[in-house]
Amino acid sequence: MHSALPARSVAVVLGTRPELVKLAPVIHRLGDATRLIHTGQHWDDAMSGRFLQELGLPRPEVLTEVGGTSRAVQIGRSLEQLDALFTGDRPAAVVVQGDTNATLAGALAANARAIPLVHVEAGLRSHDPAMPEEHNRVLVDAVSDVLCAATPENRANLLAEGVGADRISVTGNTVVEAVRAHLPDDGRRSALLARHGLVPDRYVLATVHRPENTDGPATLRTVLTELAALATDEVPVLLPLHPRTRARVEAERLGGLLAGIRVLEPLGYGDFLALARHAALLVSDSGGIQEECTVLGRPLIVVRRSTERPEAMAHFAALVSPGPELGRLARLRLAEGDRVLRRLAGLPSPYGDGRAAERIARLVATAAGATRSATALAA
Template identity: 70%
Template sequence: MPTPPLPQRSVAIVLGTRPELVKLAHLVRLLGPAAHLVHTGQHYDADLSGRFLTELGLPEPTLLEGVGGKPRAVQISAALTQLDALFAAEPPLAVVVQGDTNASLAGALAANSRGIPLVHVEAGLRSHDRAMPEEHNRIVIDQLADVLCAATEDNRDLLRAEGVPSGRVAVTGNTVVEAVQEHLPAAEERAALLAAHGVTADRYVLATVHRPENTDDPAALRAILSELAALAADLPVLFAVHPRTKARLEAAGLGHLLAVLTPLPPLGYGEFLALARHAAVLVSDSGGVQEETTVLGRPLVVVRRSTERPEAMDSGFAELVAPGRAIGRAVRRRLAEGEAGLRRLTAAPSPFGDGLASQRIVALLGAMASGQQPGRLSVAA
């Protein structure tokens, strides 16, 4: 699919977190000069976001101010005010947002208030858990969007059940597939990374925890770390410590539970993929990891009360558990499957698409630029 002849800086891509950078990187590169990257600063620091921009080959974004580290309402309102001024001064032909972050909601509201066509990448995800702020964000964005890029047929069906006209929905696949395929290091580099971390392929657990339902509840955080520590008696447990998790650990006085684990600083995307590719099992509460493991062919234990990505469970890659002993039991079940279980997952296709999602979204944007009205767009999935 050729890149459409879009004018320079004609597509505003609004994001605010590192997962959004990962999932939209290939789309930004395909758009080239047409892409105007706008970072709200929801998760921004030179070491992490700056590193991701460089690693993913992305241009320097327009960076908003006064958003990071603020309460949800302040983040949305501060980003919305600045985005409205930006779009008034330099109106784009379209605004693209991804997922369900506060940055995405601010971008959607700003586009809607200025009458600018809105494209929602990864539309139609639903956890049916109203305790999740992200659930509210994604529902509002889907109602505002002119073009909804659903990752799966199930996502499309959920949108139709909510009354979204079918002409506004295109099943594109999930952009995470091409992100993993593009940024997974070569076998030699992966082997070197494993050696540097002192682990052997298929003989360690890789864990990440960062969601508020786990980190803001000291009892839940203690239960998760206790289960990981018990697993470490049998094989190494690499624990990538998110800055949020580190702060909550220190505040709750739980730092001693890291003693038998192997804490890792925040990882670059390629390094994380390399470690995930060869982990015997992953334990995580991340939405993106639920998708990435289906591309990498690895088993995952999801520590959450609900998920908006049931496809990972239905296809056999992941299992949803609550904090506590269920974590250890689920991990040990996966370990007991051994090499046969890993071979089965490696051979299974990802339910999130074929790695052409970004190309399909660019084609949709090109059709919009050529004058085709939102709501009458189509794309071959």
């Protein structure tokens, strides 16, 4: 789309599967101008490698010795390697997304070298200081030159913190076009459900991976116990098991709690969307699923202390902490049956019109073009 930009002139820094999904539409818009850099925060073929192929993304430069380390080490090692890359081959602009450790490392590397920084999905706030991502997103917003706020609420958060209005653009969220592009058609969805022996609107799809739910054995035990208690022959519970969660289940010897749950290997994005599209209920601690459920028209229970996505809470999702309230609310939602599904199907997503990537790519091109013009004048 932006052929005026030189090849590989825009560094897109990411490190997790949700970032791949969210940034794929922007990367496609930027085309050959993209220089894709993966910090390795969550690098393996199941969680990142297969997504590159499925999303049609180029093979990235992958940083070393980052995954599996502490937050501080991930940020430090990523920052050191990114600084070396940007020094040897300076990009015209850097793009980061969301609030991961990779996001913060990319932002600090750009800031240290005075490279224009574009933050996609800026302005999310949970107001929960116990959440590492909250600190990441606040820091990234503070040093960003172009802040792409997904919603007017996100823009308001930034303005309240003193960010200049001239730095903020409300773009919508790329999740809308990502879901529309990668949701399999009716025939493929029907075939997938048949392979799993599932009836549309008669199963629960769950995901659990956040440290607040997996790192404490008592909390993880509670979540798995509540999920298992929901499962019946008529309404099974499916759980694609995240590598972090699997490792914690094995370490704490909680495998017996999975006996009543249909445990799946990590799914590709299209397969996950297909299963989510026909689930009677979603249960998750994921941030991305809070957005995806609004495009798919499915009810969601968010198992977390807090959320940075209040827009989804208005109609599509409800926030609960692990415990009996999770099971009680899940049964209430399931009892509503087709009524809630029909109601949600008629509601628009609060995350925009599906043109976010177009707007973001235009902002990136402007930021990168301004850098090239300044460099030419200096020469």
